Amino acid sequence: MDASQIDFYTRLAHGIAAQFGSNCETVVHDLETSDPARSIIAIENGHVTGRAVGDGPSHVVLEAIKAGSVHKLSDRLAYLTKTSDGRILRSTTVFIRNAEGRTTGIFGINYDITMLSAAADALSSLTGTGPGDDPTGEPEPIVRNVADLLDDLIEQSVELVGKPAALMNKDDRVRAIRYLNDTGAFLITKSGPKVCKYFGISKYTLYSYLDEAKGSGEE
Structure with missing residues (x-):
């Protein structure tokens, strides 16, 4: 990622986290770093997943690095992930590309919906008519x-x-x-x-x- 991209996405991460509060983690991964084990270059509200600058990568980051620049990766919006301590997050992954279309980074949003999910389950038990399948599937783990x-x-x-x-x-x-x-x-x-x-x-x-x-x- 070039300096202008890093500056923009760092400020964007700060702005989104400030808008949605302490349950909203925003993170920027640099896929062009020489050390994939330290892909996180900016993060806000890192307590949500227990990560900090210099940590990484996630499953999505590994997938992107392995795919390389020749594959066009699709953004993933509003999918479920989970932390090592069992909290459920609603996550979005946006791939950052340069002028040539090559993937250079990842911008991620992880919103802790654990309490909201618990409330929804409580309401469902009161308003539901019977057990049903979970359409969202098993949340993906987020590791530290x-x-x-x-x-x-x-x-x-x-x-x-x-x-x-x-x-x-x-x-x-x-x-x-x-x-x-x-x-x-x-x-x-x-x-x-x-x-x-x-x-x-x-x-x-x-x-x-x-x-x-x-x-x-x-x-």
């Missing part, structure tokens, strides 16, 4: 640091396979490794050794699985 993010991605890969790592065969592990690669987990510094330890494989085996996962993904 890259270590937590990697742990979360590993857990998701295990859930995808449907069995603990100790019981996985080779095909299961390849499937899990493919998921981690597709979600950008290996962009995180020192992710390889942690993944190897978790799945009980060597560094050589990890590279072999990655090659196999990429090959099967292209077919």
Whole structure:
């Protein structure tokens, strides 16, 4: 991001947070930083997610970095996320682009609706006629640091396979490794050794699985 973009989105973050109060976190990620683990360059009301300048990235940031500038990513508006302590947020993610259309940053809004959700549930129990499906689906987690993010991605890969790592065969592990690669987990510094330890494989085996996962993904 260039200096004018940083200045504008920093001021925009401050203005929106001031308008909507302490439950509204606004955050600016720089996707051109040399250290993806420190993508947050501006944040207001960081207590909402427990993050500060120098923290990051989130799932959305990893996705954007992995997609690179050749893919046109779509903004995500008013979707649900959740913090590590269980609070529910209504989030919006807007991708910042330069004059050439290349994605250079992310502007995010995370509004804590935990109390509003509790009130809505109470009203629903009084006015509803019976149980129904939740159309919003499961909220996405918001993590505080890259270590937590990697742990979360590993857990998701295990859930995808449907069995603990100790019981996985080779095909299961390849499937899990493919998921981690597709979600950008290996962009995180020192992710390889942690993944190897978790799945009980060597560094050589990890590279072999990655090659196999990429090959099967292209077919």
